[in-house]
Amino acid sequence: MSKTALITGITGQDGSYLAELLLDKGYKVFGLRRRTSVPILENIEHIKDQIEFVEGDLLDLGSLIHAVKLSNPDEVYNLAAQSFVGTSWDQPVLTGQVTGIGVTNMLEAVRIAKPEARFYQASSSEMFGKVVETPQKETTPFYPRSPYGVAKVYGHWITVNYRESFNMFACSGILFNHESPRRGVEFVTRKVTDAAARIKLGLQKELRMGNLDSQRDWGFAGDYVKAMWLMLQQDTPDDYVISTGEMHTVEELVEIAFSHVGLNWRDYVVVDPKFVRPAEVDLLLGDCTKAKETLGWELEVSFKELVTMMVDSDMKKYQALGN
Ligand code: NDP
Numbered sequence: 001m002s003k004t005a006l007i008t009g010i011t012g013q014d015g016s017y018l019a020e021l022l023l024d025k026g027y028k029v030f031g032l033r034r035r036t037s038v039p040i041l042e043n044i045e046h047i048k049d050q051i052e053f054v055e056g057d058l059l060d061l062g063s064l065i066h067a068v069k070l071s072n073p074d075e076v077y078n079l080a081a082q083s084f085v086g087t088s089w090d091q092p093v094l095t096g097q098v099t100g101i102g103v104t105n106m107l108e109a110v111r112i113a114k115p116e117a118r119f120y121q122a123s124s125s126e127m128f129g130k131v132v133e134t135p136q137k138e139t140t141p142f143y144p145r146s147p148y149g150v151a152k153v154y155g156h157w158i159t160v161n162y163r164e165s166f167n168m169f170a171c172s173g174i175l176f177n178h179e180s181p182r183r184g185v186e187f188v189t190r191k192v193t194d195a196a197a198r199i200k201l202g203l204q205k206e207l208r209m210g211n212l213d214s215q216r217d218w219g220f221a222g223d224y225v226k227a228m229w230l231m232l233q234q235d236t237p238d239d240y241v242i243s244t245g246e247m248h249t250v251e252e253l254v255e256i257a258f259s260h261v262g263l264n265w266r267d268y269v270v271v272d273p274k275f276v277r278p279a280e281v282d283l284l285l286g287d288c289t290k291a292k293e294t295l296g297w298e299l300e301v302s303f304k305e306l307v308t309m310m311v312d313s314d315m316k317k318y319q320a321l322g323n
């Protein structure tokens with residue numbers, strides 16, 4: 001019998017890859033969507049006819065209960081969030097409500113309407129924040145450095161708490177940065193690959209950046225959604241770090257992207273204090289031994305392949321527009 005999944009955040013980067021994966025596996029896929037004045041379906045345009053959309057918002061418990069009742073899911077993937085760290089200093093209350101309390105709303109909806117459904121929470125390496133231990137694993141203490149990171153710590157612990165309080169099958173995936181051509185352009189990888197393409201095509205003159213020294217463990221979103229699914233197929237619910245185990249600086253990212261289109265990044269990149277954060281997470285490096293051993297999860301796309309895939313996609317996009 002085919003399974004049913006409800007995905008919140010279906011219009012985002014991860015929602016789109018996860019929906020593709022589940023459709024390929026024969027799932028019936030429901031997607032929770034916010035009402036917007038114009039539809040934002042760019043990431044799921046190619047599969048939108050195969051998805052059943054339910055209107056709702058993580059801030060509105062009634063709409064979530066309705067979505068769970070209507071979809072009657074075997075699995076719920078809670079991917080919706082205010083997910084941009086930079087914005088979390090400009091909208092700290094909203095970030096706390098959506099990215100933190102929103103998780104409780106979703107867990108409550110499941111507990112009330114379908115308590116036996118399996119639940120995935122999109123936790124984040126941002127919870128580790130300031131370096132306490134490297135590489136970071138499931139047992140590393142949290143020290144978040146942004147309102148977003150603080151909200152994710154709340155979301156993580158409330159998921160653990162519902163598992164322990166109500167015996168729900170609730171898992172938290174502590175995912176390190178993962179990227180793709182569908183990444184929002186405000187995030188550093190896509191900002192850089194988009195700019196490299198635009199500068200190469202004469203559409204942009206320079207690229208203004210923040211901290212080039214920060215280091216991240218960047219993987220490909222298509223690989224990471226497989227780990228989400230694997231977590232919900234185990235006999236017991238648990239929490240897992242998902243990462244590549246490799247770290248690169250923002251400068252290395254810029255170097256690879258620009259050299260891929262034959263440019264020297266030093267001729268175009270300007271450091272602008274506007275993009276430097278009030279509190280930085282200097283480095284993130286994950287140890288995903290537990291996921292590899294228990295879930296059998298494996299990476300397919302390397303860092304260099306990821307960056308060049310994103311640059312090629314941005315080049316193609318602008319060339320198709322006649323540039
Ligand atoms: P995106 O920003 O691409 O997608 C976020 C999604 O959340 C969008 O579909 C957005 O809808 C939806 N959303 C935002 N606010 C609400 C709300 N109030 N009610 C309902 N839906 C809402 O994020 P990603 O796909 O990159 O990430 C998915 C999840 O994983 C997020 O929770 C993120 O914090 C977390 N995460 C991401 C990592 C990464 O590197 N990508 C790493 C670790 C965790 P709309 O289109 O309407 O704005």
Ligand code: GDR
Nearest residue numbers: 083085124125126176177186187188189209210211214275
């Ligand atoms: P992050 O991703 O904050 O790690 O959160 P982002 O790509 O925004 O920043 C990564 C690092 O790059 C530095 N940086 C810049 N960042 C942006 N956005 N723009 C710039 O111009 C710039 N210059 C330097 C940042 O300071 C930072 O150190 C992402 C999100 O997807 C979260 O939702 C997720 O939880 C975490 O990854 C894991």
